[in-house]
Structure formats: C-alpha cells, structure tokens
Amino acid sequence: AAGVIQSPRHLIKEKRETATLKCYPIPRHDTVYWYQQGPGQDPQFLISFYEKMQSDKGSIPDRFSAQQFSDYHSELNMSSLELGDSALYFCASSAGVRTGELFFGEGSRLTVL
Amino acid sequence: AQKITQTQPGMFVQEKEAVTLDCTYDTSDPSYGLFWYKQPSSGEMIFLIYQGSYDQQNATEGRYSLNFQKARKSANLVISASQLGDSAMYFCAMRERNLIFGKGTKLSVKP
Numbered sequence: 001a002a003g004v005i006q007s008p009r010h011l012i013k014e015k016r017e018t019a020t021l022k023c024y025p026i027p028r029h030d031t032v033y034w035y036q037q038g039p040g041q042d043p044q045f046l047i048s049f050y051e052k053m054q055s056d057k058g059s060i061p062d063r064f065s066a067q068q069f070s071d072y073h074s075e076l077n078m079s080s081l082e083l084g085d086s087a088l089y090f091c092a093s094s095a096g097v098r099t100g101e102l103f104f105g106e107g108s109r110l111t112v113l
Numbered sequence: 114a115q116k117i118t119q120t121q122p123g124m125f126v127q128e129k130e131a132v133t134l135d136c137t138y139d140t141s142d143p144s145y146g147l148f149w150y151k152q153p154s155s156g157e158m159i160f161l162i163y164q165g166s167y168d169q170q171n172a173t174e175g176r177y178s179l180n181f182q183k184a185r186k187s188a189n190l191v192i193s194a195s196q197l198g199d200s201a202m203y204f205c206a207m208r209e210r211n212l213i214f215g216k217g218t219k220l221s222v223k224p
Contacts, residue, residue: 033211042204042214043158056211090155092212099146102212104158 003025004105006091012111013081017031021076021108031055032074033102034066035090043090049074081112116140117207117215125221133180134190134218135223136205147188150224152217153201161203164188195222204209 005024013019025032031050035043045058049068060066063081068074078085078108090111092102126132138147141217149161164172164179172179180189192199200222205215 042216043212045211045213048211058211072167082214090158092158101160101163102208104150106157109156110201 004091004093004103006089006105006108008108009106010109010111012113015081015083017081017112018077018079019081020078021089021091021109021110023074023076023091023093023105025072025074025091026103029093029095030072031094031096032068032072033094034060034074034076035092037088037090037107038084039087041087041093046076047110058079078110081110083112086110086112116213117205119152119205119215119218121218122216122219123219125223126192128195128197128222128224131191132195132220133194134192134203134205134220136188136190136215138186138188138205138207140186140207140209142209144209145214147179147181148206148208149177149188149190149197150204150206150214151201155202158204191221192220197222197224 007022033048034046037043046060048055052068064078066076088107090106090107094102116139128139145166147164151159162174162177164181176193202217204217206212
C-alpha cells in the first residue's frame with residue numbers, strides 16, 4: 001500500500017539559507033500535518049492543511065511557511081535557517097480532520113551548519 | 114499544561130517478559146483518539162495501536178494492547194513477550210484535532 005512520501009530524506013544547509021521539504025500524502029487523504037522533532041525531543045506540531053486550506057497552526061516560526069497544492073501534496077518552506085532548525089521533520093496525512101489515524105512519512109532530516 | 118504525560122523516561126525489560134508503558138492524558142473534549150507510536154533509532158514513526166474515546170473494548174494489535182481507563186484518563190501500552198527489536202522510544206499521543214505527543218519512554222529490552 002502507498003505510504004506518505006517525504007523528500008528529501010536528508011538535507012544539509014548553511015545558516016541563513018533556505019530549504020524546502022516536500023510531502024506526498026496517501027492517495028485520497030485530504031489532510032496533511034507537519035511536525036518538527038528536535039534531537040531527544042517529542043514531535044511538535046507545526047501546521048496542518050485540510051482540502052488545501054490551512055486547518056490549524058502550531059509552533060511554526062514566522063520564517064517558515066507551508067501550503068497544500070491542488071494534488072494534495074504539501075511543501076514546507078524554511079528561510080533564514082538557524083542552527084536550532086536542525087531537526088527531523090515529519091509529514092503525516094489522514095482522511096479527515098478529526099478522526100482516524102495519522103500516517104507518518106519517514107521524515108526529512110535537516111542539518112543546519 | 115501538558116496534555117499527554119509519560120512519567121517513565123526510560124524502562125528496562127527482560128526479553129520475553131511483558132512491560133507496561135504509562136500514559137495519562139488531559140482533555141475536556143468528549144471525542145478524542147489515543148495512539149501509541151514506536152520510534153526506533155532510525156527515526157521513523159511507526160503506528161502501533163489506536164483507541165477511540167467511545168470504544169467500549171480495549172484495543173489490541175498482536176503483542177500490543179492498550180489498557181484504557183477513561184475515568185482515570187489513562188491509556189497504558191502493554192507489550193507482551195518483549196523482543197530485542199522492541200528496544201525504541203515509545204510515544205503516547207492524543208488527537209483532538211491534531212496529534213499531541215508525550216515526551217516519550219525509552220524502552221530497552223535486555224537479552
């Protein structure tokens with residue numbers, strides 16, 4: 001069965017650079033979530049989209065933006081990268097906003113030097 | 114206020130023994146879901162088990178079972194017959210709209 005696809009799996013950037021992470025949800029899933037997990041931390045909710053509209057906003061920095069496109073894939077754009085942005089970024093998808101399981105991708109590991 | 118509390122930062126269990134990982138939650142929403150995820154050192158987030166707030170029976174999935182005590186707001190994970198491959202971080206999570214994670218419990222299975 002198709003799973004949530006994230007790309008790239010690994011990314012190395014310098015401070016003040018920009019980075020874009022992509023997420024392809026499971027087919028027919030209409031809701032996408034982004035999470036950030038720092039080293040030794042629990043995943044923190046950043047932002048979610050339902051039917052291409054922002055659904056909820058968590059602890060996403062102003063330097064970050066995200067959107068969901070017409071084919072339901074989503075992109076997380078991160079600018080003016082800081083050392084503290086080094087983390088594992090997860091995308092998850094679900095069918096519907098409130099119900100059911102969130103299926104996670106394998107994550108994109110961002111390292112900022 | 115912390116919505117999901119996992120009080121055990123780390124736990125050890127002997128191979129083939131059962132282990133219980135604790136989780137308590139806080140919500141005033143009557144409709145919610147409770148999840149357990151396993152995160153091995155490779156980093157992926159693996160779904161283990163789900164319990165809906167209206168489910169009458171405790172959820173089970175193979176060697177995993179969820180001890181759901183609604184009045185006490187607890188959702189403990191029981192792993193039976195532990196295996197060396199069960200060594201990982203385990204996160205309890207609650208879904209109201211989005212998934213909120215606890216701090217996790219690092220489980221180490223000893224041979």
